[in-house]
Amino acid sequence: MTAETSFDFEIPARPEYLSLVRSLAVEAAETDTALSRERVEDFKIAVSEATTNAIEAHARACLDESIRIRCTITDDRLEFHIIDRGFGFYPDQIQVLPEPDDPSRLNFERGLGIYLMRVLSDDLEIHSGPHGTEVSLAIRLSSNNSSA
Incomplete structure (x- = not known):
């Protein structure tokens, strides 16, 4: 049995609350003492990127509502779900940008968020529609963590 x-928890959709979310991601990840510091930091960045996108979605939609976040820890998995009420987007229609190590990538100021979420977590799911977006990020814990 797991x-x-x-x-x-909820945070106001303002950038000054990102440090709180980052701290919570670190504290949650550190419940697994076998995770490397690098792995914990990677997950913190992934959660931070998702939360930043949610804050920006609320700003674009002129919403004063809070962003909802759910953290779930099981024996073998840590999940963060970041939920906004912005206008949503279609993840499969995101502009394909050059790889981060391609020199032409310097021509683009933005656009690494989803890429970072994908490479810094073990699982990424994005569900989006006209009434908001839910980003689910997860990392494997304990002996199931092959990325440590």
């Missing part, structure tokens, strides 16, 4: 701990 033990599960879950908590929900």
